[in-house]
Amino acid sequence: MKILVTGGASGLGQKITEQLATNKDVKVFATYNSSGKLATEYFGNFSNVQLVQCNFKEKENVQILCKLIEDENIDVLVNNAFPGMFKNHFHKINSELFLNSFNDYIIPTIEITQSAINIFRKKKFGKIITILSSFILNKPPIGLSAYVAEKNYLFSLAKSWATENARFNITSNMVSPSFMQTSLNKDTDERILEGMKNDLPLKAFLTPVDVAQSVNFLAFCSQQINGNNIIINQATDLI
Secondary structure: EEEEEEEOOHHHHHHHEEEEEEOOOOOEEEOOOOOOHHHHHHHHOOOOOEEEOOOOOOHHHHHHHHHHHHHHOOOEEOOOOOOOOOOOOOHOOOHHHHHHHHHHOOOOOOHHHHHHHHHHHHHOOOOEEEOHHHOOOOOOOOHHHHHHHHHHHHHHHHHHHHHHHHOOOEEEEEEOOEEOHHHHHHHOOHHHHHHHHHHOOOOOEEEEHHHHHHHHHHHHHHOOOOOOEEOOOOOOOOO
């Protein structure tokens, strides 16, 4: 089985790639933008991991990745890459920032997924796994309107992918993790972190390994599992 993990060389993606690569019958293609050196060192002992440079902001890079999907006959696509978020109240955000963020994140994800679906339909098999966020449920956090909107957009697309492609033996499932302490939120105030932790069922933050295990399940589960969104470690007041 051949699996492509976008943004699979660092952060959450690194753990997803590592988890998938423990299966020696799998070859994992993991994209990176600027973390190539560190990723090469980290995955040096993984003979079944191939790193692929791809900057979502460079159209040529995305086109090359789409060609790789075809050439390698990918079986599973994990949409994980995320170029970063900007935090601000909605009324203070210039509308151009919404457009730029959409072009830098959503459009490349669409193009990559279209390429994968075209391959999957030909061989009547494929899996799409899209990493979302529990922020899309119920009450969203303050200052992340663009991020939440983009994840909701992908949620709707992922549901459509499931419906439109089911008869071709193609599945589309999602994973929506709650807050994790990663480089994306390393500046969060400790007092806020403590309050968030107390709201969680296990009084502990989710880890990238927890999410990676869920992705691993979806990568190898029955094709009967389709159109589902796995919500991980949701706050108790939202269950």
